[in-house]
Amino acid sequence: MTPLTRRFALKCIGLGGAWIGFAPKVSAQDTLTATTSTAASVSWSNTNDRVWLGGNVWANPMENWRVVDGAAECQSAGGNRNVHCLTHQVTNAKGSMSMSVVIRQIEKKMSDGGVGFRIGVRSDIGDHRANCFAGGGINAGIIGGQLVLGNKRQAIDVDVTKDTLLSLIAVPGDGGGVELTLAVADDEGNPIGQISRMVDADAILGNVSIVNNFDGAAKVSQGARYRFSDWLIDGDAFEAKPENAFGPILWSMYSLSDSRSDEGFVLKSSVLTGPMGDDDNQQAEFWVQRDGQWKSMGTAKLDTDAWTATIRIPNWDETKETTYKWVYVEKHRDGTETVNEWVGRIRPNPSGRPLRIGALTCQNDYAFPYEPVAKNVAKMDPDLVYFSGDQIYESHGGYGIIRQPAVPAILNYLRKYYQFGWSFREVMRDRPTICLPDDHDVFQGNIWGEGGAPMDVDDGGASSNGGYIEPARMVNVVHITNTAHHPDAYDPAPVKQGISVYYGDMVYGGVGFAILADRQFKSGPQHVDTGSGRADHVHDQGFDTSVLDKPGLILLGDRQEAFLKHWANDWRGHSMKVLLSQTVFAGMATHHGGYDGYLKADLDCGGWPQTPRDRAIEILRPSKALHINGDQHLTSLCQYGVDRQRDSNWSFCTPAIAVGYPRWWRADEMNMPHANRPKHGNSDTGEYLDGLGNKVYVYAVGNPEVATKKNRYEKAHQKASGFGFVTIDTDAKTYFVEAYKFAIDPADGNPDNQFPGWPVTIHQDENAGENRLQ
Numbered sequence: 104m105t106p107l108t109r110r111f112a113l114k115c116i117g118l119g120g121a122w123i124g125f126a127p128k129v130s131a132q133d134t135l136t137a138t139t140s141t142a143a144s145v146s147w148s149n150t151n152d153r154v155w156l157g158g159n160v161w162a163n164p165m166e167n168w169r170v171v172d173g174a175a176e177c178q179s180a181g182g183n184r185n186v187h188c189l190t191h192q193v194t195n196a197k198g199s200m201s202m203s204v205v206i207r208q209i210e211k212k213m214s215d216g217g218v219g220f221r222i223g224v225r226s227d228i229g230d231h232r233a234n235c236f237a238g239g240g241i242n243a244g245i246i247g248g249q250l251v252l253g254n255k256r257q258a259i260d261v262d263v264t265k266d267t268l269l270s271l272i273a274v275p276g277d278g279g280g281v282e283l284t285l286a287v288a289d290d291e292g293n294p295i296g297q298i299s300r301m302v303d304a305d306a307i308l309g310n311v312s313i314v315n316n317f318d319g320a321a322k323v324s325q326g327a328r329y330r331f332s333d334w335l336i337d338g339d340a341f342e343a344k345p346e347n348a349f350g351p352i353l354w355s356m357y358s359l360s361d362s363r364s365d366e367g368f369v370l371k372s373s374v375l376t377g378p379m380g381d382d383d384n385q386q387a388e389f390w391v392q393r394d395g396q397w398k399s400m401g402t403a404k405l406d407t408d409a410w411t412a413t414i415r416i417p418n419w420d421e422t423k424e425t426t427y428k429w430v431y432v433e434k435h436r437d438g439t440e441t442v443n444e445w446v447g448r449i450r451p452n453p454s455g456r457p458l459r460i461g462a463l464t465c466q467n468d469y470a471f472p473y474e475p476v477a478k479n480v481a482k483m484d485p486d487l488v489y490f491s492g493d494q495i496y497e498s499h500g501g502y503g504i505i506r507q508p509a510v511p512a513i514l515n516y517l518r519k520y521y522q523f524g525w526s527f528r529e530v531m532r533d534r535p536t537i538c539l540p541d542d543h544d545v546f547q548g549n550i551w552g553e554g555g556a557p558m559d560v561d562d563g564g565a566s567s568n569g570g571y572i573e574p575a576r577m578v579n580v581v582h583i584t585n586t587a588h589h590p591d592a593y594d595p596a597p598v599k600q601g602i603s604v605y606y607g608d609m610v611y612g613g614v615g616f617a618i619l620a621d622r623q624f625k626s627g628p629q630h631v632d633t634g635s636g637r638a639d640h641v642h643d644q645g646f647d648t649s650v651l652d653k654p655g656l657i658l659l660g661d662r663q664e665a666f667l668k669h670w671a672n673d674w675r676g677h678s679m680k681v682l683l684s685q686t687v688f689a690g691m692a693t694h695h696g697g698y699d700g701y702l703k704a705d706l707d708c709g710g711w712p713q714t715p716r717d718r719a720i721e722i723l724r725p726s727k728a729l730h731i732n733g734d735q736h737l738t739s740l741c742q743y744g745v746d747r748q749r750d751s752n753w754s755f756c757t758p759a760i761a762v763g764y765p766r767w768w769r770a771d772e773m774n775m776p777h778a779n780r781p782k783h784g785n786s787d788t789g790e791y792l793d794g795l796g797n798k799v800y801v802y803a804v805g806n807p808e809v810a811t812k813k814n815r816y817e818k819a820h821q822k823a824s825g826f827g828f829v830t831i832d833t834d835a836k837t838y839f840v841e842a843y844k845f846a847i848d849p850a851d852g853n854p855d856n857q858f859p860g861w862p863v864t865i866h867q868d869e870n871a872g873e874n875r876l877q
Contacts, residue, residue: 141191141336141337141338141339141341141342141343142335142336142337143159143188143190143191143335143336143337143343144333144334144335144336145157145159145160145188145334145335145336146332146333146334147170147173147174147175147332148173148174148332148333148436149173149435149436149437149439150170150173150435150436151170151379151380151381151382151383151434151435151436152169152170152171152172152380152381152382153169153170153378153379153380153383154166154168154169154170154377154378154379154380154514155170155350155351155376155377155378155379156168156170156175156186157350157351158189158348158349158350158351158377158443159188159189159190159348160186160187160188160189161186161187161189161232161235161349162175162185162186163183163184163185163186163187163235163236163500163501163502164184164500164501164502164515164518165377165378165514165517165518165521166178166505166511166514166515166518167179167181167184167502168184168186170380171330173332173436174207174330174331174332175313175330175331175332176209176328176329176330176331177315177316177328177329177330177331178328179315179323179328180210180212180216180316180321180323180324180325180326180327180328181316181321181322181323181325181326182216182316182317182318182319182320182321182322182325182326183314183316183317183318183319183321184314184315184316185221185312185313185314185315186312186313186331187224187234187235187310187311187312188310188311188312188334188336189231189235189347189348189349190343190344190345190347190348191311191336191341191342191343191344192231192234192308192309192310192311192341192342192344193222193223193307193308193309193310193311193340193341193342194308194340194341194342195339195340195341195342196281196304196305196307196308196340197275197304197340198275198338198339198340198341199272199273199274199275199338199339199340200222200271200272200273200307200336200337200338200339200340200341201270201271201272201273201335201336201337201338202220202222202270202271202311202334202335202336202337203268203269203270203271203333203334203335204219204220204268204269204313204331204332204333204334204335205266205267205268205269205331205332205333206218206219206245206263206266206267206269206329206330206331207263207264207265207266207267207329207330208263208264208327208328208329209328209329209330210327210328211327211328212324212325212326212327213324213325213326214247214321214325214326214327215246215247215263215326215327216246216315216316216317216318216321216325216326216327217242217244217245217246217247217251217314217316217317217318218244218245218246218263218269218314218315218316218317218327218329219242219243219244219245219251219269219271219285219313219314219317220242220243220244220269220271220285220311220312220313220314221240221241221242221243221311221312221313221314221317222240222241222243222271222273222307222309222311222312223239223240223241223306223307223308223309224237224239224240224309224310224311224312225237225239225240225308225309225310226309226815227813227814227815228474228814228815228816229308229309230472230474231310231344231347232471232472232522232525232526233471233472233815234309234310235310236468236471236500236501237309237310240309240310240312241253241283241302241306241307242314242317243269243271243283243285244269244285244314244317245259245261245263245267245269245287246317248260248261250285250287250296250297250298251285251298251317252283252285252298252299252300253283253300253302255298255300256298257296257298259287259295259296260295260296261287261289261295261296262289263329265289265290266289266290267287267288267289267290268287268288268289268290268292269285269286269287270285270286270287270288271283271284271285271286272284272286273307273338273340275304276301279304280301280302280303280304281301281302281303281304281306281307282299282300282301283299283300283301283302283307284297284298284299285297285298285299307340311336313331313334315327315328315329315331349521349525350376350377350443351376351377351379351431351433351443352374352375352376352387352429352431352443352444352445353375353376353377353521353524353525353528354374354375354445354524354528354531354532355372355373355374355375355429355445355447355528355531355532355588356372356373356531356536356538356588357370357371357372357373357449357535357536357588358370358371358372358535358536358537358588358589358590358609358611359419359421359449359450359452359535359611360590360608360609360610360611361421361452361610361611361676361677362417362590363610363675363676366417366418367417367418367419367421368418368419368420368421368452369415369416369417369418369419369590369591370415370416370419370449371413371414371415371416371587371588371589371590371591372389372413372414372427372429372588373411373412373413373414373587373588374387374389374403374411374412374413374429374431374445375409375410375411375521375524375584376405376410376412376431377410377521378410378514378517379405379410382434382436383433383434384431384432384433384434385404385405385407386402386403386404386405386412387402387403387405387412387429387430387431388401388402388403388429388430388431388432389401389402389403389414389416389427389428389429389430390427390428390429390430391425391426391427391449392425392426392427392428393425397428400414400416401414406580406583406587408513408576408579408580408583409513409517409579409580409583409584409587410517411583411584411587412429413587413588415591419449421451421452422451422452422454423451424448424449424450424451425448425449426446426447426448426449427446427447427448427449428444428445428446428447429444429445430442430443430444431443445532447532447533448532448533450486450533450534450535452611452612453486453611453612453613454612454613457830457831457832457833457839458486458487458611458612458613458614458830458831458833459483459484459485459486459487459828459829459830459831460485460486460487460488460489460681460731460828460829460830460831461480461483461485461487461488461489461530461826461827461828462488462489462491462731462733462755462757462826462827462828462829463476463480463488463489463490463491463527463733463757463760463826463827464490464491464492464493464732464733464734464757464758464759464760465492465493465733465734465736465759465760465761465762465763466493466494466495466496466523466526466759466760466761467496467498467759467761467762467763468495468496468498468499468500468522468761469761469763469815469818469819470760470761470815470816470818470819470824470845471499471522471526471761471815472522472525472526473526473527473760473761473819474526474816475816475845475846475847476760476761476824476825476826476845477526477527477529477530479826479843479847479848479849480527480530480826481529481530482849482850483828483849485534485828486534486535486611486612487534487535487536487537487611487612488527488530488531488534488535488536488537489536489537489538489683489731490523490527490536490537490538490539491539491541491683491684491685491686491731491732491733491734491757492539492540492541492542492543492544492685492733492734493541493542493543493544493733493734493759494520494523494538494540494544494585495516495519495520495522495523495543495544496519496543496763497519497543497546499519499522500518500519500522504546506546506572506573507573507574508574509574509576509577512546512573512574512577513576513577513580516544516546516577516580516581517580517584520544520581520584535611536588537589537609537616537618537683538585538586538589539585539586539605539618539620539683539684539685540581540582540585540586541622541685541686541733541734542622542707542734544581544585545571545572545573545577545578545581546565546572546573547565547566547571547572547573548564548565548566548567549566549567549622549639549707550571550622550623550625551568551569551570551622551625551626551627551628552569552570552571552598552620552622552623552624552625553569553570553599553624553625553626553627554598554599554623554624554657554660555571555575555597555598555599555600555601555602555623556569556570556571556599556600557570557571557575557599557600558570558571558572560572566639567628567637567638567639567640568627568628568629568638569626569627569628569629569630570627571600571602575600575601575602578600578602579601579602579603582602582603582605583603585605586605589605589607589609589618590607590608590609590618591607592604592605592606592607593606593607593608593666593669594606594662594666598623598624602623604620604623604662605618605620606618606619606620606623606662606663606666607666608666608670608673610675610676610677612831612833613676613677613678613679613833614677614678614679614680614681614831614833615670615673615674615676615677615679615680615681615726616680616681616682616683617666617667617670617671617680617681617682617683617726617728618683618684619659619663619667619682619683619684619685620663620684620685621658621659621684621685621686621709621732622685622686623660624657624658624659624660624662624663625657625658625659625660626656626657626658626712628706630653630656631650631651631653631656631706632650633646633651633704633706634646638706639705639706639707640695640702640704640705640706641702641703641704641705641706641794642701642702642703643703644701644703644773646703646704648703648704648794648795648796649713649796651704651706651711651712651713651795652711652712652713652714652796653712654714656712656714656715657712657715658709658711658712658715658716658718658719659715659719664718664719664722667719667722667723668722670726671722671723671724671725671726671728672725672726677833678833678836679727679728679831679833679836679838679867680726680727680728680729681728681729681730681731681829681831682723682726682728682729682730682731682752683731683732684709684730684732685709685732685733685734686707686708686709686732686733686734686735686756687708687709687710687730687732687734687735687739687741687754687756688708688709688710688716688719688720688730688743688754688797689708689709689710689741689743689754689793689797689799690704690705690708690710690711690793690794690795690797690799691708691735691737691739691741691756691768691793691799691801691804692705692708692735692737692766692767692768693767693768693769693770693772693773693775693794694766694767694769695764695765695766696764696765696766697765698767698809701773702794703794704793704794704795705794708735708795709732710793710795710797710799711795713795713796713797716797717745717797720743720745720751720752721745721751723751723752724745724750724751724752724870724871724872725871726752726870727752727867727868727870727871728752728870729752729753729754729755729829729831729838729840729865729870730743730752730753730754730755731754731755731757731827731829732754732755732756732757733756733757733759734756735756735766736759736762736763736764736765736766736823737756737759737762737765737766737767737768737804737805737806737807737823738756738757738758738759738804738805738823738825738827738842738858739754739755739756739768739801739803739804739805740753740754740755740756740801740802740803740804740840740842740860740861740863741753741754741756741799741800741801741802742754742799742800742802742869742874743797743798743799744790744797744798744799744800745798747798748778748779748790748798748800749790749800749872749874750872751870751871751872752870752871753838753865753869753870755827755829755840755842757826757827757842758805758823758824758825758826758827758842758843758844758845758858759823759824759825760824760825760826761819761822761824761845762807762819762822762823762824765807765810765822765823766807767806767807768787768801768804768806769787769806770787770791770801771786771787775791775792776791776792777789777790777791778790779800781802781860781876781877782877783860785803785859785860787801787804787806788801788802788803788804788860789801802860802863802876803842803858803859803860803861803863804858804859804860805823805825805842805844805858805859806823807821807822807823808821808822808823809821810822816845816846817846819845819846820844820845820846823844823858824844824845825842825843825844825845825847825858826843827840827841827842827843828840828841828842828843829841836866836867836868837864837865837866837867838864838865838866838867839862839863839864840861840862840863840864840865841857841861841862842857842858842861842862843856843857843858844856844857844858863876864876
């Protein structure tokens with residue numbers, strides 16, 4: 104597009120809606136500027152070729168877009184590919200707005216699904232992040248020789264294979280509505296045609312986006328592909344929030360651990376950027392503030408699969424709070440550079456006071472961006488945050504999943520994973536984070552890792568068959584993005600296919616943490632016969648589940664059991680312990696999926712295989728550790744039994760951040776025998792044998808309602824979503840366990856903020872069967 108055409112676009116903006124299709128051609132001497140302080144230019148002319156379009160936009164789906172020769176180019180002919188502006192939302196329905204963009208068709212398959220703008224894209228909560236995934240809105244553009252403005256169409260003679268300028272103006276009209284005018288000009292700035300219509304004022308509120316193929320049902324073999332350049336936005340209808348930009352630094356995570364060696368406390372920090380290009384900077388730099396001055400602690404190379412850079416610093420001074428920043432210098436096509444910084448603080452090692460842990464799991468994206476939970480956790484100011492898995496689900500962000508090959512599968516995963524950081528990066532910025540990958544993170548409904556073996560895709564599906572269905576390269580990216588900042592692995596030797604491991608320990612705040620991978624070595628259900636149509640589910644209440652405890656089956660595996668034995672008896676540098684893993688070592692659900700979806704047993708839980716489960720608990724018992732886990736979408740507090748009821752450790756399965764697939768524990772309804780119900784007398788509590796025959800003392804459970812609400816946050820609250828919080832007092836030797844509901848204020852003192860039976864105080868020695876809690 105020539106400078107003449109650019110000035111024409113600005114002239115269109117300046118006309119404020121006055122018959123723009125017949126505006127005079129602009130001379131080369133004209134100098135026009137944007138009209139308001141909310142003006143923005145989204146341009147890729149100075150951006151290197153790459154996947155990531157930039158921090159001021161969100162691309163749906165990211166893997167279908169590229170910067171190519173100075174423009175944003177859609178790589179898919181599928182329907183409803185779009186790019187949202189993050190920094191500008193329409194919030195003033197009484198104001199005016201103007202947009203222009205240059206488009207060019209680069210490929211047409213069966214038909215042209217259209218190109219142009221979409222305005223008024225708004226979710227039920229109006230958050231700019233949630234809006235990026237909302238349906239609806241008003242389409243304004245060109246489809247197959249017609250101008251389209253909402254439900255109004257008009258024929259036009261335009262050659263979209265050449266650079267074409269689209270301009271859209273909204274101005275207040277009579278009767279409180281808004282008049283929209285869409286105009287088209289050729290690559291010389293000559294007007295071609297226009298169309299206008301009135302809409303309700305509220306219809307323009309929300310995000311604005313550019314769209315490749317308006318028809319969301321169009322398949323990848325059907326539509327067309329377009330290039331977009333020089334997207335201009337202006338007008339007092341917009342609210343400008345530069346702070347809404349997301350990237351190029353997306354977020355960072357860190358851990359701090361007492362190595363109990365000559366390395367002292369070791370800091371590890373990882374930073375994530377969007378997927379950059381070959382000509383972009385390939386490293387990030389870590390700085391700390393000392394005596395009021397910034398000091399570089401070194402650079403780290405970006406992993407060009409995971410787009411994560413990690414730095415490790417031994418002999419960290421754990422007694423002082425330290426401000427840090429990650430710096431990424433973005434290089435541009437013209438040789439200029441832009442410095443991007445992500446600033447946070449490394450907290451001092453908690454000493455002389457209790458350690459406070461925020462415990463979270465499972466975030467289904469119907470409730471994205473989970474603002475009540477993110478804000479409440481931050482309000483409670485934990486010393487450490489723990490995500491036990493399912494940072495994503497396969498449905499995240501729509502557009503399906505990519506199984507293979509590895510490179511597009513990785514981009515598909517990263518795009519979904521970025522929603523996690525987008526939601527919780529402020530919580531993770533200023534405190535250590537432990538973040539475990541789980542089954543959905545590697546695009547499997549359940550995971551039975553079989554020591555890294557590839558899945559036999561001809562024998563079962565991704566939920567009920569052993570091994571990994573995704574390429575090892577993609578699985579390793581999942582591990583890197585979640586755990587690269589963790590303390591060093593106990594034994595880093597990879598498993599089959601070269602898949603990495605991450606189990607190990609951390610000592611922080613006088614507490615020793617064991618970090619396990621419940622599923623990485625676990626046997627698949629194809630080794631047993633559950634007597635049902637699905638290999639991992641037992642439907643028949645009369646089925647003898649003891650036959651599922653076959654010799655040779657694996658839960659944690661030899662390597663992790665050896666680590667756990669060492670850790671359980673290693674008390675250097677700490678006086679209390681916590682086991683962190685994905686799921687509870689018991690079958691703590693009787694109903695799955697729907698309210699009447701009874702299952703006697705689900706092999707996906709940590710209660711199967713039973714003999715390795717008992718062995719793991721016996722190994723764990725000397726540690727007197729509280730087991731904190733997630734995965735089940737059903738919060739519970741229970742105590743394991745092996746030789747007798749209540750002879751072993753307690754387990755806290757935290758509430759899911761956003762429950763998708765619901766579960767219930769309704770043992771009384773199923774007439775499951777029980778004994779020694781706790782003094783609080785709540786139903787479905789006491790000493791049970793779970794569906795697999797494991798001994799378990801159920802103290803509290805947070806069953807959901809059947810969801811009826813439409814609002815995402817109200818729905819999440821109904822489905823028993825929320826978060827956990829554990830305060831460890833190393834002087835009193837106690838664990839204070841709390842389970843908060845989704846949509847509450849933890850500071851208002853309302854006893855109904857927590858699920859029935861919480862909060863609970865557990866003494867350290869109770870994790871070895873010396874019980875006080877009744």
